[in-house]
Amino acid sequence: MSEKILVVDDSKLVTDIVKMRLSMYGYDVRLAHSGEEALEKIAEEMPDLMVLDVQMPGIDGYEVCRRLRDNPALDELRIIMLTSSDDKHAAFEAGVDDYLNKDIDLLNLPNRVKHILEMQ
Template sequence: MSETILIVDDDKAIANLIEIYLVNEGYQVLKAHNGEEALERLVRSVPSLVILDVMMPGLDGLEVCRQIRSSHAMPILMLSAKTEDMDKIMGLMTGADDYMTKPFNPLELLARVRSLLRRAYGLNVKANKTRNANVMTFDSLEIDKATHSVTMDGKPIHLTSIEFGILYMLASQPGRVFSAEAIYERVWNEPYSPTFTTVMVHISKLRDKLEKDSGQKWIHTVWGVGYKFDR
């Protein structure tokens, strides 16, 4: 069964254009033309990925993203006519996994969609014969690669696919320092962007989720070098 993608954009011409390219690639498509309609669709059906416009009348894309993230972890690709770095950071801080500015190349959008889906669901590999082969435990923190899940004191921590990818990469080699470039290229699986803000924003959100209840710092910044996982 092919993946289902929800397109949320008040510009019907853009939504229809994206739909054509996605359908030609074999994806199933749902569409919503405002934030309220998008949230209603999510009650009835949970898509594999959401393509979300930022600037919509009524409930804008940032608020829709926040509400989606309160209960869902599917990848969100945000679209916006705003090109400033702060706009991108705001989108990522609200929970988006990736951000593209309008106008965009539909072929690049398809590449981003494929990358996000591969990253989100390709990590759900079949479990090995022994569960311990997939599970890493650090005190009260447990990271399970097979189920793509993280728990703290037995309580689930809801991470996006990007956040899980970063955490798994760092925790796989505790104490090793990874540069922003290395993290981006291995987790995003594409050449490093000249700006490091994308990695920085996701690291910040990941830290907040891990440290919210435990008060323990797991991810450390090594200034001028990168980031490491350490107890």
């Protein structure tokens, strides 16, 4: 059984690229295009890991992360922030497990996903 990954970004291009990259490694990738949609999907079916953008309309990635971390039932959920934002401090303060820059680290994402999932 492959690990379920929820990719959250308001850019369809980004979600499609990330899904393609991670699917090549056998991950079961689901998509959400807003913070609200991500929270709904997590309530329906818990992924093993979430790849989350910061800048989205409505609920941003920091708030999504804080809400998830405030729920003890979701302690096992691993979160990687994949964003163009440069504020690593705010990302880790919100509770992410890893932080990657879209412009630099996208090719490295499958390796980081594997590493974070192995830490569980």
